[in-house]
Amino acid sequence: MVRELTAVFIGGYLVFLIVLLSKLASGKQEFASLIQALDSPVSQVLHLCVLVAALWHSVTWFNLTPRALPIFIGEKRVADTLVAVVMGYLPWLVVSMIILWAISEDWFASVPN
Amino acid sequence: MSDNTKITLEVFRYHPEGTGQTASKPSYDRYDVPFHDDWVVLDALNWIKDNSDGSLTYRWSCRMGVCGSCGMMVNGEPKLTCAAFLKDYYPKVIKIEPLVNFQVERDLTVDMEQFMEKLESVQPYVIRDDVNQTDDGEYKQSPAQLARYKQYSMCINCMLCYSACPVMGSEPEFVGPAALALGHRYNLDNRDQGTSQRMDRMMEHEAVWGCTFVGECSTVCPKNVDPAGAIQQAKAASAQKYFKKFFVPKGAGK
Amino acid sequence: MSKSNEAFWWSLFSAGGVLAALCMPVFVLITGFLIPKLVGGKEDPALVFYDMFSSMASKWPVRITLFAVIFFSLFHCAHRIRHTLMDLGLRHSTGLLAAICYLSALTGSVFAVLALIRL
Ligand code: SF4
Ligand code: FES
Numbered sequence: 001m002v003r004e005l006t007a008v009f010i011g012g013y014l015v016f017l018i019v020l021l022s023k024l025a026s027g028k029q030e031f032a033s034l035i036q037a038l039d040s041p042v043s044q045v046l047h048l049c050v051l052v053a054a055l056w057h058s059v060t061w062f063n064l065t066p067r068a069l070p071i072f073i074g075e076k077r078v079a080d081t082l083v084a085v086v087m088g089y090l091p092w093l094v095v096s097m098i099i100l101w102a103i104s105e106d107w108f109a110s111v112p113n
Numbered sequence: 114m115s116d117n118t119k120i121t122l123e124v125f126r127y128h129p130e131g132t133g134q135t136a137s138k139p140s141y142d143r144y145d146v147p148f149h150d151d152w153v154v155l156d157a158l159n160w161i162k163d164n165s166d167g168s169l170t171y172r173w174s175c176r177m178g179v180c181g182s183c184g185m186m187v188n189g190e191p192k193l194t195c196a197a198f199l200k201d202y203y204p205k206v207i208k209i210e211p212l213v214n215f216q217v218e219r220d221l222t223v224d225m226e227q228f229m230e231k232l233e234s235v236q237p238y239v240i241r242d243d244v245n246q247t248d249d250g251e252y253k254q255s256p257a258q259l260a261r262y263k264q265y266s267m268c269i270n271c272m273l274c275y276s277a278c279p280v281m282g283s284e285p286e287f288v289g290p291a292a293l294a295l296g297h298r299y300n301l302d303n304r305d306q307g308t309s310q311r312m313d314r315m316m317e318h319e320a321v322w323g324c325t326f327v328g329e330c331s332t333v334c335p336k337n338v339d340p341a342g343a344i345q346q347a348k349a350a351s352a353q354k355y356f357k358k359f360f361v362p363k364g365a366g367k
Numbered sequence: 368m369s370k371s372n373e374a375f376w377w378s379l380f381s382a383g384g385v386l387a388a389l390c391m392p393v394f395v396l397i398t399g400f401l402i403p404k405l406v407g408g409k410e411d412p413a414l415v416f417y418d419m420f421s422s423m424a425s426k427w428p429v430r431i432t433l434f435a436v437i438f439f440s441l442f443h444c445a446h447r448i449r450h451t452l453m454d455l456g457l458r459h460s461t462g463l464l465a466a467i468c469y470l471s472a473l474t475g476s477v478f479a480v481l482a483l484i485r486l
Contacts, residue, residue: 004325004451010387011444013395014437018479020398021433024420025485031417039403047399054391061388064326067342068349075260088388096393102423103397279454322373325450348377355374 003060009053062088118148120203122157124169125210127217139217141208142166148203154194155183158209158221171221178335181269184276185221186210191276191333212276214285228272231288234314235296240307252304265298265343267336274330274340280323287323288315290330290340297343300350309354316351324348376446376469383443386436425486437479445472 023030037043066083127139144165146157155173162169173183176195183194188208199207215223245252274290275281281289296315300308315321324344331341402416423429445468457464 001451004447004454007444007447007451010391010440011448013391014441014444014475016398017394017437018475018482021424021479021482021486024417024424025482028414028417031420032411032414035402035406035416038398039406044399044403047395051392051395051399054387054395057384058388058392061384064328064345067331067339068345070342070346072257072260075257077260092389092392095389099390099393100397103401283454283456316371316374318371318373322371322377325454327454348374349381352374352378352381356378 002056006053006057006060009050010057013050013054058088058092062092119145120148120157120199121145121206122154122161123206123208124158124161124221125208125217126169126220128168128219130219143206148199150200152199154185154187154192154197154199154207154209157199157207158194169221170219179269181271184212184271184273186213186276191273193271193273193335196335212272214276214278214281215272223272225272227285228270228275228289228292231292232270232295235288235292235320236307236311236314237292237295237299239299239302239305240310241304242306254303258303261303262298262301265294265301265338265340268295268298268338268340269336271335273333273335274338277329277333279327279329280325284319284323286319288317288320290324290344291338293321293324293347294338294340294343297347297350300347312351312354315347316354321347321351376442376465379439379442380446381443383439383441383446387440387443390436391440421486424483430483430486434476434479434483438476441472441475442469445469 020034023034062084065088066078066080069083069087071078071083122144123141124144125139126142144157144161146160149156155176158169158171158173171183171185171194173195174180175182178193178196181193184191185194186192186209187194187197188202189210191212194209209221211217211221211223215225215228218224239252268291270291272291278287278290280287293315296311299305300311300315321344324341326341326345328341331339334340406416424433449464449468452464453461
């Protein structure tokens with residue numbers, strides 16, 4: 001049931017993301033006030049809850065992947081942990097790094113010193 | 114342990130056709146049973162039947178986790194009673210009840226009829242378009258081909274997974290873990306040619322799509338079958354088949 | 368016994384499950400913790416972020432990726448919430464429940480498209 005509950009938090013966060021994008025599209029002032037609001041205790045607490053839920057979703061999802069997609073080499077079934085790492089945790093790390101890298105590149109480019 | 118150590122069993126009783134005190138109304142009886150380190154719950158039930166109440170009804174056969182007939186709820190968990198050791202519960206009282214999500218027939222025995230119908234409905238046997246004659250020799254299978262489905266063929270039809278499954282509790286029409294896993298087992302078998310007719314049943318709403326991958330079935334399975342995993346694979350196969358029908362014109366190939 | 372379109376919803380659910388598992392934690396990390404950390408102390412920080420995000424999000428590959436992540440994840444959530452409610456006993460008005468869940472996800476996706484196009 002905890003796993004199912006993550007959908008509520010992720011869903012809520014997706015609504016927030018859509019709002020964020022809409023504000024971004026509507027112009028500087030609207031976007032700026034939302035960004036300011038992120039630096040508030042309420043936002044921090046909500047984000048923390050969503051972060052826990054999102055992590056829980058990722059971990060449960062990747063751990064179940066090998067059972068839904070077993071991989072065989074000859075007669076041997078590849079160990080579940082190995083499949084989870086190769087098909088889940090590793091791509092997760094790579095995707096996260098790429099996104100962080102893209103953001104930081106842009107960030108440094110746009111911040112005047 | 115000294116020889117006269119005892120353990121108490123609280124056993125579900127129900128004799129719908131009976132007379133006297135135990136008639137028709139479900140109730141619990143308590144029995145003090147000799148405690149031995151190497152006794153399982155089934156030994157205790159046999160002791161009760163032999164020494165204190167011959168009317169106690171339950172199923173068992175092999176006593177070694179092979180026949181799948183001794184499944185009961187032990188302290189609320191579905192277990193093979195021939196594999197549930199008394200020492201794991203001692204000194205607490207052990208509560209024995211019939212498997213949940215089934216109709217009780219009498220005491221600890223349940224009605225297996227619906228389970229059998231569901232099992233039959235997925236056609237859990239090798240289906241061939243062309244049947245080899247004896248002279249043609251056997252259908253060949255390599256060790257690698259065997260490995261694909263072996264885990265799912267270990268099922269002993271003990272029905273513990275049906276008692277563990279929360280969907281089963283709310284949706285009695287659900288085909289259920291063991292039957293779907295066995296259907297998938299034959300779909301994976303290289304000697305079989307019946308996947309498409311089997312899938313007609315398995316793709317139904319009450320079949321693979323009833324499952325929400327809670328996974329309790331795999332937790333309780335005494336044979337490590339992982340029916341939950343098998344059902345996810347069957348879902349992926351169903352989805353493939355579902356999308357294929359939009360792209361492959363009717364009648365072209367199969 | 369009924370034939371089922373569940374395969375369709377389940378495929379969206381699975382795709383969304385993968386994308387959400389890959390992307391959500393880092394997204395949350397950025398909007399919840401990195402941005403506020405960088406906002407603190409700056410003169411007019413929000414404007415810096417505005418330039419940065421609008422230049423980034425208006426690139427087409429980024430727009431399409433964002434849309435895919437949002438669209439599939441929304442349907443992932445809708446499907447999971449729907450099935451959880453069904454498991455919790457809401458089995459009588461299944462059609463209505465499905466309509467509410469998936470239409471919400473669709474609405475969200477439409478808003479996402481509108482925002483992404485205007486960027
Ligand atoms: S899948 Fe496991 S728990 Fe279910 S009937 Fe078969 S052996 Fe028993
Ligand atoms: S008696 Fe056969 S499985 Fe327990």
